[in-house]
Amino acid sequence: MIDQAYPYRCCVVCGLEAATCLQVAHLDHNASNNAPDNLARLCPTHHWMYDAGLYPIEAIQLLQAHWQTTQGIPNHKVRMKDAGAKAALSRKRSAAARKAVATRRANAAVGG
Ligand SMILES: [Zn+2]
Known part of the structure; x- marks a missing residue:
């Protein structure tokens, strides 16, 4: 039943x-x-x-x-709906962070 x-x-x-x-x-x-x-x-x-x-x-x-x-199958659509945009923003931020670190290192090297 x-x-x-x-x-x-x-x-x-x-x-x-x-x-x-x-x-x-x-x-x-x-x-x-x-x-x-x-x-x-x-x-x-x-x-x-x-x-x-x-x-x-x-x-x-x-x-x-x-x-x-x-049927026990998870649905990730809600969490994934703007995942591409968030990942792009995250990539942009880490590129800016790497550039800032490189600039500080270069300035420190010049400044002695
Ligand atoms: Zn149980």
């Missing part, structure tokens, strides 16, 4: 994919409620933390939906 609803298998908190470690949590703590939105795969540590009340059910459901969308 959980396999059809959530084909990508990992702990929804930490992303652990080791199948032998994954447990199916009943989010409402009712073991007879197997509705898909009541189930989530968790590793033993995060299962314990969920049962101890450290994560809200909404967070677990949101993360579960997100893992199904991303």
